[in-house]
Each structure stands twice: as structure tokens, then as C-alpha cells.
Amino acid sequence: MTLNGVAQIGLYFVVLLVVAKPLGWYMARVYTAKPCGLDRCLGPMERVLYRMCGVQPSAEMDWKTYGVAVLSFNAAGLLFLYGLQRLQGFLPLNPEEVGAASPDLSFNTAVSFTTNTNWQAYGGETTLSYLTQMLGLTVQNFVSAATGMAVLVALIRGLARRSAETIGNFWTDLVRSTIYILLPLAVLLSMLLVSQGVVQTLSPYRIAILQQPVGYDKPVTDTDGRPLLDEQGTPKSEPATVTEQVLAVGPAASQIAIKQLGTNGGGYFNVNSAHPYENPTPWSNLLELLSILLLPAALCYTFGVMVGDTRQGWALLAAMSMLLLCFVPLGFWAEQSGTPLLSELGVNQLAGSDQSGGNMEGKETRFGIANSVLWSAVTTAASNGSVNSMHDSYTPLGGLVPLLLMQFGEVVFGGVGSGLYGMIIFAIIAVFVAGLMVGRTPEYLGKKIDPYEMKMAALLILIMPMVVLGMTALAVIVPAGTSSVLNPGAHGFSEMLYAYTSQGNNNGSAFAGLNANTPFYNTTGGIVMLISRFWLAIPTLAMAGALARKKLVPVGPGTLPTHTPLFVVLLMGVVMLVGALTFVPALALGPIVEYLHMIR
């Protein structure tokens, strides 16, 4: 670990915590329909939207109606995005003339973006048209994040209200999240990113003449584009010279801004934020990093304001921040130590003033080790999943950090909205555990936690590991699963585990060596993403409905205060225990075996 690296990471957390409070306060005003400043200019647009869609903004919904609204809205988005990819070859705004995406890929990508996962089985610049990127992916980046925020706000209302039947109106929560929070922030961020060099244009790809023509081995293909093999079975190639460079450009900044803010993570380009056109400078890197955790952190404060006790929000934010801070140093140390392979060859991996050193395979020079490692932890703590370095090339323990942060169930900040509702569920489990220890009925924020709530909470923490571990096991035993693996040995197992962990937690980052664009991975992955998004959102809404109906229990001597350092530690313990107990056996087969193998 270098001093400068520690300073950069420290600066990041300070800025994040400073902006969380004002933004959280602003969002609380948005969700309680109080004047927030922007309503003066955007209010008319909001009202036009309601009138066009026949929505009565003052009409409240019970949890079932709210759930139906969530599901039908997302179903419309899913079908639209699927159709768009299948038909993109016939539609305008397609200067590179890419054809229709395959049915399984279209299904996977459509699910991926409606569930806020943004798993990329596609390569942005090679398989999608400008129209699909804008009208399909960018739209879902907004509305899937807004859906998560709406469900969170419904749960908060459930906690804040007493003896109530309703938990708000999905349409107003959706619209207000989009136009008062996500849109203004996205416009601001995209302009900042363009100023650093992120491209934003509708013109076709650019062509540059190379300064030095370079020879390479060109693979020989038959008329169908399949590689031809020679007698030994290796692909044939012929010498060729490349003299020009085709530079993929496009409307990238607008999509990158919202993919970061909405914890979506689906990049414009194949390599995501490692691409110099997507993340050109250290300053753009800091802005993108901040925008990953900006809303999840600020929503903690919003939660505090809305339940009438900001200390409750700070307690959850403290638990999240400390969990994240536990793991950043581990990754930093592992990556900075470099790989034994290179030490044996006499390559200099030591950090100094002239190089960042460490394991630079799959990392960019401008970011070095510190910014790559911080990003890998932040993007998996939040369910963002964008990357600025290739996680597959990390050292075993460096790669364990993002895996484990996802396996905590995406509650360490987590997705916009979904992370905090997950964390609130864990808080309820924590008071339940504490209640068992002292033999009292558990309560959270004055609401008694009954068997019904505990059933829903148990569902929420069991579904994710079941689909993740079940699907990984399936992939390991069928040839369709193992044939996609790139790296041999334990690392190959990690690739499969990472794929389903990422999709099962709606993260979207990858050990990208795995060839995920196959019918098997596209289909199983799509199903995993659907289950883990909506089978968690619906029990959460059910719990919101049940909590809203309850009366308030007055605070007594037996009440466990949920804003104290003691509770923060208890909460962190519950999150780590549930995650570790579930996943340590699988981790032992992947990164841990690989680590032992690497150091020999």
C-alpha cells in the first residue's frame, strides 16, 4: 500500500460522506412531496406526465397494488427491450449496421437491464446499435434505478406510518425519482465527463492512420466467418499489416453518467470504464467512483429523515462504510504485492515514484493499483458492476474481495434503493437475533417484529444463496457450463461462481474471461437475475404493507436502541456471519485454493 494510494482512498470517503447529508435531505423532500427547488421548473412536466398516463398522484396504494404496478411496469420494459434488440437491424440510428442480437442474448440483456444488473454478455461497440443503447439501455438505467428507489421509499413509509393500509403511489415515486433526482444529476455528470474527454456524438466510428503500420497474424476464416484449423487443430493464420485504426465512438457520456448514478454498471464499451473514452482521466475516475455510492449513501440519510430520527440513517450508513473499509485494504495489499510469475522473470513490480507497480495485468496506467482496487470494492459493494480494471486478472485474494462483497447480498451500500431495503431487512434480523439473546420480543423503529415479518426476512436472505450456489453447481456439472471457462484450475471455478454471484445479486461485474454469451449462460443467468430482483422486491413490499398496519410500541427499558455503536457492530456481525457461513465453502474451492496454489 502506498501513501498516495491511502490518501486517494481517504479523500474518496470524506467527499462521499460530506455530500450524503445535503443530497439525502433533498431526496426526503422529493419523496414527501415538499417543495424541493426543482419543482418550480419541472413541476409542470411532472403534472403533464400524470395527466397523460391517467395517474391520480394523490391516490394511495396498498402493498399488493403497488407490487402489481412495479411488476407490470417492469414487464413492459422487458418486452420492449427484447424487441428492440431483435429488430435493431431494421431500425434507424444504426450507422455500423449491426444485425439482430440472438434470442438468448436479447433475453439476457433485456432482463439484465430491467433488473438493474447490467450483466454484459454483449460487447457494446460490436453488438448494439446507437438506437438500442439510447432507447433501450439508457431508459432502463433510469427506470430500473427509479424502481429500486420506489420500493425502498414504500418500505420506509411502512416503517414510518402507523395503523395505515397504504404505502404510497408507485407512479409518483417512479416519476419523482426520475425527474427530480436522476435526470438532473445525470445531465450534470455527463457534462463533467465530456469535459474530460468522454465521447458524446451520433456520428459513425472515426478512422485514424496509424503512425507505425504493424504486422500481425490474421486468423483465416471460411465463408461463414468460422476460423479454419490446420492439421494440428490450431487456428490457421496469415501475416497481415494493419495501417489504420477504427475508433468506436457514440453517445457514451449520457449513458455512462446514469449507469454510474443508478448503480447499473452496463458500459457503453466492452471494457466498461477501463476504456479511455469512457473514463479518460483520474478526475473522471473520481467522479464516476463517487457517483456509484452517491445515491446509496445519501438514501441512508433520507431514510433517517423520513422515519423521524436521522440517527437511524447514520447507523446504517456507518455499518455499510465500515464493512466496505474492512475489505479495501485486503484488496489493495493483494494487488500491490504482484504475482510470483513476474518476480521469477526479473520484472520490477515495486511501487515507486515512477510506477505504481503491483499486478498491472488488466489495469490501466492512469489508475494504477489504488484506483483500480478501490473501484473493484466500491462497484461490488454497491450493486453497480462497472469496472475500470479486469477483475478476472486479479490475484486470488484481490479477486476474493469483490466476490465476497457481492455475496453479502448487496447490502453494503448495494443498489440504489435495493441496497438499503436489503440492509433494513438485515437490521430487522439483527434486532431479532438480539431479541432471542435477551428473550424479548424484537422491535424496530417502534414496530413489533412478528413471525410474518421474520418469514419474509428469512425468504429474503435465503433466495439469493439458493439460486447462486444452485446455478453454480449446475454449471460445474454440465459441459455447456464448463466449456465457457477461460482460465484452468481453481480460477475457472471462480469464473463460474463469480458469474452467478454477480447476476444473483444484480451486480453485473464479471470475471470476463468466461464466455458468457452462450445459450446456457444467457438463459440461466437471465432466470437468476429475474428471481433475485423481483422475488426480493415483492416480499419487501409485503413486509412494508404489514409494518404499515402495525401500531407503535412505546419505547421501554427492554427496547434495543438501533442507533448506537453497539447496534452497528451487531448489524455488521449479522451481515458478515450470514454471508460468510453461506459462501465460505464455495470460496475455499475457488480463490482460496488458487491463492495456496499461487504461493506454493
Next chain:
Amino acid sequence: MKVQLKPALTMFLALTVLTGVAYPLAVTGLAQMLFPYEANGSMIVRNGKTIGSVLIGQPFDAPRYFWGRPSATASFPYNAAASSGSNLGPTNPALADAFKMRVAALRAADPVGNAAIPVDLVTTSGSGLDPHISPAAAAYQAKRVARARGLDMAKVQRLVEEHTEGRQFGLLGERRVNVLLLNLALDEMRK
């Protein structure tokens, strides 16, 4: 329950127009107005010809040029139409072989030099398009470039120093050298 279907469809269409059409077009318009150079790819144009982008690296393998990071893009290195990393894990024998070949190539181009090779010169970048190398990697190559061009070593070193970017605001990121700009400056020096 069915009453939610109509708003689901109309709201989806309305938000699609707002966030999928109005938003990207507004941002494109603003970007083209305020930052036309950056929004169009930060291209380098010399004598009316586009010869590259400041942000995207190009392949170099001649001894008279500084070399960039190895690139794992498909078919040929620095293919800016299909960005990609190698995704090889640290225990993969294929990665070990690739490392050995790159070390051998660097040693062959500079048989006299015996300094330890900086790590970024033998590892592929995340994007395959990394425009930078570390100052250590530039210093390692300076002697080879000077010899191949018959230039004074001090002159080349000065050029490298001029092209070394510091950390942004003195704190962010890493110190680095833009390979394409450095090589362009080398070619222009000869004239």
C-alpha cells in the same frame, strides 16, 4: 389490479421518450456546443489527416519508437473498434508464456540494457487501448530509442520529461507518459 396496466404502458412510453430520446439528445447537443473537441474523441489532426486520438493508444513495435503496453484486443493490438482485456488469471500457464515472450522481445530489442523491466511493459492493459506507460517504462526504453535514432540520450530523456503528466491536482491517479504524443514529438524532432 387491471387499472394499473394502462399507466404501466403509457408511463413506460412517456419515460422512454424523456430518458431515451430527450435526455441523450440534449446531452449530445450541449456536449457538441460546449466541448466539441472532447465530445468527438479528442482526435489529433496533422495536415488535414486524422492520425489518432490523444486518449487511445496505438501499436508500436519498431525499436525507434517507444512501445506502449501490450494489448489483448482481438486480431491485432490496439483495435479501437473492439476493446478487450486478456482476462488471464495470475496462475494461468498461458499468461506465464505470454510474459516470457514479452520479456524476450524487450530484451531482444535492447540487448545491451540489463535494467529490470517495469511491470506495465509486460502486462496487458484493461482496455487494450491504454494510451499511457509509466515514467519508469519510458525511462527503460529511452536508451534503445536514442540508439535507434542516433539521437543524444539527454535529448530523448528531456522529451520524455516534457511528456510526463503528473497526478491530477497533485493527488489523483498515477504519473504517466502518453506514448503516441511522445512518438509524434520524436518524429517531428527529426525534421
